[in-house]
Amino acid sequence: MSEKHFFCIPARGKLTVLDSLEDAMASLDCGYVWLDFHEPGKEALMELVEALGVHPLSVEDCLDEDQIPKIEDFPTNTFVLFNSYAYENRELVIKELDLIVGRKFLLTVNHDMGAQEALFERVRMAVDSNADTIRSGPDFLLHLILDHTVDRKFAAIEAVQDAIDSSEERILKDPSHFQPEELMMLRRQLLTLRKSLVHEREILMKICRGDSSFIGEKAIYHFRDVYDHLAKFFEAIEIYREMIGSLMEMYLSIINFRMTMVASRTNRVMRRLTFITTIFMPLTLLAGVGGMSEWTMMTGASNWRISYSLFLLLMAVIAAFIYGILKWNDARDRTEVFEHGALSYAEEPRDA
Numbered sequence: 467m468s469e470k471h472f473f474c475i476p477a478r479g480k481l482t483v484l485d486s487l488e489d490a491m492a493s494l495d496c497g498y499v500w501l502d503f504h505e506p507g508k509e510a511l512m513e514l515v516e517a518l519g520v521h522p523l524s525v526e527d528c529l530d531e532d533q534i535p536k537i538e539d540f541p542t543n544t545f546v547l548f549n550s551y552a553y554e555n556r557e558l559v560i561k562e563l564d565l566i567v568g569r570k571f572l573l574t575v576n577h578d579m580g581a582q583e584a585l586f587e588r589v590r591m592a593v594d595s596n597a598d599t600i601r602s603g604p605d606f607l608l609h610l611i612l613d614h615t616v617d618r619k620f621a622a623i624e625a626v627q628d629a630i631d632s633s634e635e636r637i638l639k640d641p642s643h644f645q646p647e648e649l650m651m652l653r654r655q656l657l658t659l660r661k662s663l664v665h666e667r668e669i670l671m672k673i674c675r676g677d678s679s680f681i682g683e684k685a686i687y688h689f690r691d692v693y694d695h696l697a698k699f700f701e702a703i704e705i706y707r708e709m710i711g712s713l714m715e716m717y718l719s720i721i722n723f724r725m726t727m728v729a730s731r732t733n734r735v736m737r738r739l740t741f742i743t744t745i746f747m748p749l750t751l752l753a754g755v756g757g758m759s760e761w762t763m764m765t766g767a768s769n770w771r772i773s774y775s776l777f778l779l780l781m782a783v784i785a786a787f788i789y790g791i792l793k794w795n796d797a798r799d800r801t802e803v804f805e806h807g808a809l810s811y812a813e814e815p816r817d818a
Contacts, residue, residue, distance in 0.1 A: 551622035
């Protein structure tokens with residue numbers, strides 16, 4: 467929904483709400499005016515081309531929301547494109563804020579309705595309490611709006627940090643039910659924030675360097691504080707990106723460890739089954755021969771008690787013998803592995 471608000475900020479007195487653009491133009495001699503638009507149409511902004519000398523390219527930039535932050539100087543004004551952040555339902559929302567500052571006016575095109583009322587209240591409080599700054603010119607109001615926007619960035623960046631901490635807790639608590647796509651989504655959000663902050667730092671560097679003739683030297687000192695906040699946020703984003711990489715490595719390590727444990731248990735089970743099968747294979751052969759009454763044929767049917775007792779005793783001796791051989795081979799293999807590992811460790815080069 468399109469909205470527009472006009473304010474007059476006089477050198478003395480309270481902030482005045484104006485009804486139309488004509489009233490704003492008539493109030494230029496009383497101080498300076500602030501014209502705020504929310505989701506405006508092209509016609510509303512094109513009126514400012516002739517009235518305030520706004521460049522048509524700035525109008526196009528205000529209507530196009532898919533742009534990177536930038537600053538451009540024109541003969542009658544300076545155009546600044548900034549971003550505002552919001553983190554809602556684990557989604558990063560980036561809105562565009564366009565500002566055009568001239569000698570006697572500040573034009574803002576806001577696409578974030580949630581921050582508008584808080585900004586209005588902050589400006590009113592600044593006008594009522596600080597006559598030496600906000601009343602001094604539109605460049606001081608520009609600083610106030612950028613400072614307010616940067617303060618809201620902190621809330622969004624802090625929310626992203628909380629999401630990273632929550633992901634870390636869930637990885638440590640229950641990695642099997644954790645979705646690694648969450649880390650990839652957070653990584654993309656951090657890259658988006660980083661891209662925006664890089665360009666916004668360049669904007670503040672140009673302002674602090676005095677590149678714009680519409681931002682006075684006295685106001686530049688205030689913009690340096692905004693630059694410090696952006697630099698701090700940029701460092702925080704870099705740290706969070708490293709945390710995302712560390713969390714992904716930790717998640718993969720835990721999953722690999724669990725898979726290794728499962729594979730180890732499977733190997734132990736298969737080893738036991740192979741062990742048992744090896745023992746019972748010859749016994750099964752002998753049992754098959756004995757089950758066909760071969761012993762009674764050789765010893766006679768009347769001697770079956772003695773023949774089958776000796777047969778069972780022979781099977782027990784064979785089983786014990788095979789078991790002993792298998793245990794001996796197993797112990798020898800373990801000794802060879804241990805000795806080979808110790809020898810390899812001893813042969814590693816040591817630092818002098």
